[in-house]
Amino acid sequence: MRAAVSALDMRRATSLEEALKIIRDEKRMPVAGATDVYVAMNFGTLVPKQFLDIWALDELRTISSRGDTLVIGALTSYTSLIQSQLVADRVPMLVQASRLVGGVQIQNRGTLGGNIANGSPAADGVPVLAAVDAIVVLRSADAERRVSINEYYTGYRQTMMRADELIVAIEISPVEGKQWFRKVGTRAAQAISKVVMAAVRAPSPRIAFGSVAATVVRARETERVLSSGGSIEDAAETLGRELKPIDDVRSTAEYRRRVSVNLLRRFWADTE
Amino acid sequence: MQFVLNGKPTTLSANPAARLIDVLREECLLTGVKEGCGEGECGACTVLIDGEPVCSCIIPAGQVEGTEVVTIEGLGGNHPLQHLFMNEVGAQCGICTPGMIMAAMKLGDAPTLDDIKTALAGNLCRCTGYSAIYRAVLKWKGMPEPDTAGEMSVME
Ligand SMILES: Cc1cc2nc3c(=O)[nH]c(=O)nc-3n(C[C@H](O)[C@H](O)[C@H](O)COP(=O)(O)OP(=O)(O)OC[C@H]3O[C@@H](n4cnc5c(N)ncnc54)[C@H](O)[C@@H]3O)c2cc1C
Ligand code: FES
Ligand code: FES
Numbered sequence: 001m002r003a004a005v006s007a008l009d010m011r012r013a014t015s016l017e018e019a020l021k022i023i024r025d026e027k028r029m030p031v032a033g034a035t036d037v038y039v040a041m042n043f044g045t046l047v048p049k050q051f052l053d054i055w056a057l058d059e060l061r062t063i064s065s066r067g068d069t070l071v072i073g074a075l076t077s078y079t080s081l082i083q084s085q086l087v088a089d090r091v092p093m094l095v096q097a098s099r100l101v102g103g104v105q106i107q108n109r110g111t112l113g114g115n116i117a118n119g120s121p122a123a124d125g126v127p128v129l130a131a132v133d134a135i136v137v138l139r140s141a142d143a144e145r146r147v148s149i150n151e152y153y154t155g156y157r158q159t160m161m162r163a164d165e166l167i168v169a170i171e172i173s174p175v176e177g178k179q180w181f182r183k184v185g186t187r188a189a190q191a192i193s194k195v196v197m198a199a200v201r202a203p204s205p206r207i208a209f210g211s212v213a214a215t216v217v218r219a220r221e222t223e224r225v226l227s228s229g230g231s232i233e234d235a236a237e238t239l240g241r242e243l244k245p246i247d248d249v250r251s252t253a254e255y256r257r258r259v260s261v262n263l264l265r266r267f268w269a270d271t272e
Numbered sequence: 273m274q275f276v277l278n279g280k281p282t283t284l285s286a287n288p289a290a291r292l293i294d295v296l297r298e299e300c301l302l303t304g305v306k307e308g309c310g311e312g313e314c315g316a317c318t319v320l321i322d323g324e325p326v327c328s329c330i331i332p333a334g335q336v337e338g339t340e341v342v343t344i345e346g347l348g349g350n351h352p353l354q355h356l357f358m359n360e361v362g363a364q365c366g367i368c369t370p371g372m373i374m375a376a377m378k379l380g381d382a383p384t385l386d387d388i389k390t391a392l393a394g395n396l397c398r399c400t401g402y403s404a405i406y407r408a409v410l411k412w413k414g415m416p417e418p419d420t421a422g423e424m425s426v427m428e
Contacts, residue, residue, distance in 0.1 A: 008289035012334050031332060035312055038291065038330035042310045051289060055335045079324070103394015104375065105318055105327045 010051040016168065019054050020141040024164045028052040032075055033109035035102070036118045060113070060168055063087060070172040074113025079104075081112065091132060091172055093181035093198055097124045100183050113167040116149070119157040119215075124183060126216040127198040130208035131179075135171040140164045146171070153215035177202030178271040182263055194251040197263040201271035203227065207264070212245040212256050219243065222264065232268045236261045275336045278302075278346030288334025293317045295333040296343060304344035304370045308396070315395030318371035319343045325375045327394070342377075344370035356408035364399035371395050376409050385410065385418055 011028065013019035022028060029048040031037050032055060040046040054060070060075040063084045070090045072081070078098040081087050088095050101107055101115075101124055115125040116136060129149045136147050138161055147160050149170075154160060161167065178201040184194050196210035204227040207219040222239040226232075245256035273284045277300060286295045296302045296319065308316035310329045317329040320342040347354065353373055356362065363369040372395050379391050388409050397405060403424040410417055418424060 005287050005290045005294070008287060010287070010289035010332060010334055012288060012337065034330055034332055034335070038332065039311045042291075042329065051332070053288065053332060053334055056337070102312070103315060104378065104391055105315060105325050105394045106312055108324045108326050109331070 007049050008051070009049060010053055012053040012056060014056050016057050016059055016139075016166075019052060019057060019166060020139060020164075022052055023166065024141040026050065026052075027163060030054050030117070030166060032111045032114040033077065035106050035110040036114060036120075054166065065090075066171075068174050072112060072170045072172070074116075074167040074169055075111050076113075078102075078107035078110050078112075082107065091128065091175060091179065093131075093179040094125065094128045096181045097128050097183070097196075097198070100124060100185075112170060116152070116170070117159065117161060117167055119153060119159050121156070121213060121215050122196070122211045123216065124196055124210065127196045127208040127210040128181060129170060129172075130216050130218055131198040131200055131206045132172050132175050133206070136167055137169040137171060138162075138165045139168045140166075144168075150218055156214040175200055177205075180267045180271055182266070184259055184263070195245075195256050195259045195263065197260065197267065199267050199271075201267070207267075209243065209260060211250075212243045212260055217243075219264075226268075232265060235268070236264055239264050273334060273337055275338060276340040278342055284333075286333050288332055288337075290333045291329055292319070292331040292333045292336060292341075293328040296328060296341075302343045302345050306367050306370055308367060308371075313396070314368070314371075315375060315392075316368050316371040318374040318395065320374055320377060323378070325378050325394075342374070344374060347373070347377075353408065353412045356412050357405070360404045360408040360411065362400060362405040362408040368395060368397040368399075372397070372405055376412075379409070379413065381413070382415060383409075383413055384415075385424070 028050045031051045031053050060073040062073045063086055064071050078101045081098040082095055101110055112125055115123045134149045136149055136152050138145050152160050180199045183196045199207040205223055207223055210216045219239055219242055221242045222235050225235045225238045240257055240261050243257055243260055245253045247253050275282055293305055293307055296305045306316040307329055308314035312327045312330045317327050318325050319328045322339050357369055375392050375395050388406055406424055
């Protein structure tokens with residue numbers, strides 16, 4: 001490990017109330033499954049040395065329905081998402097996405113809350129949440145607020161979450177229409193996505209992409225073309241203009257644009 | 273830090289932010305836990321926490337509080353799957369072997385080749401080409417080998 005262990009300071013919270021008080025009073029970075037935090041630390045790219053371990057907060061690990069809203073605790077692991085009948089019934093594409101995150105070891109520790117908070121534009125869970133307009137529930141010691149996942153990111157790895165807040169849950173309203181998810185990477189397991197698309201086919205289609213911009217994005221103009229009765233050809237052309245992907249080590253902008261357009265066509269054909 | 277390690281109640285005063293792999297190797301002297309990549313990619317450091325395979329290189333040691341941890345040493349050195357890895361030549365340099373075996377521990381009865389590939393998808397091997405590993409696991413579970421050689425060699 002690049003960081004000297006003696007310089008690291010980790011406190012462990014055993015209840016949500018305690019955790020929220022600690023991050024109100026002390027500047028600490030939350031650690032859930034650590035699958036992003038400890039990779040960054042081993043890499044030497046992580047600055048904070050003060051951590052708050054929230055892994056023990058079992059109250060954030062429940063999956064339930066409240067009325068017709070699906071409520072997923074922030075500490076829910078991919079393994080739990082894969083095993084949940086409720087999630088399979090309501091948001092089957094979240095199960096699909098979870099199966100493609102890392103290998104079993106990562107699925108056992110990686111959490112949905114961590115995937116959101118980490119803020120990577122390549123996070124596989126986030127396009128799914130964006131396509132179903134999920135709500136992120138943030139709580140501090142004195143208040144709770146709800147933010148749409150589609151307003152949650154303010155820039156590359158920048159989010160609305162304050163340092164004294166934790167993500168406690170993700171809420172998803174009933175999803176009408178066929179769900180569709182594809183991850184394009186170098187191989188199914190372990191690979192960071194080159195392009196991810198999650199979408200819902202309904203009179204007003206909802207289409208989200210990961211890895212094509214600084215944040216996960218909804219393709220709003222393309223959605224408008226389709227919901228106003230435009231052809232898939234028009235939609236494909238609009239998407240090609242709308243997305244502004246970048247070149248990086250995993251892929252080129254042009255490749256990503258073409259794959260995205262192909263995915264859109266595939267989605268449309270598959271969900272007819 | 274109190275937990276059960278390979279069946280024995282254990283108390284340690286390690287920094288809870290230390291990596292579990294370092295605590296296991298350096299303080300508990302369980303050097304069967306291997307480090308390949310140190311970033312969760314290769315699975316060489318796989319141990320079981322409460323029966324679930326995890327990468328000990330990216331787990332803060334403090335997170336094992338109150339849990340049961342099993343490393344390759346916890347299998348006792350005479351486990352049928354260990355023998356099968358030797359007999360089928362599922363181990364060459366051996367760096368990936370403890371992690372492979374620990375990841376395989378989670379498999380249920382009568383796994384298909386696909387189940388095995390999924391269970392071991394987080395474990396990389398640079399030497400064997402995987403087919404000998406899959407063969408060892410299939411034999412351990414009393415499952416026949418698929419007759420198409422191609423199926424056995426690729427890791428998706
Ligand atoms: C080998 C490997 C493969 C991977 N493959 C994929 C993949 O295919 N797809 C993918 O999307 N990701 C992948 N990841 C990344 C990672 O596993 C996921 O992003 C995971 O969901 C992160 O969750 P965590 O609980 O481990 O987060 P942590 O590492 O604990 O935390 C990540 C960030 O979120 C913050 N945080 C965590 N929980 C909360 C909370 N409740 N409230 C506020 N802030 C919080 C932390 O402070 C930190 O900034 C992979 C990682 C590895 C090591
Ligand atoms: S050493 Fe832990 S996954 Fe490679
Ligand atoms: S035997 Fe050498 S890495 Fe698998």
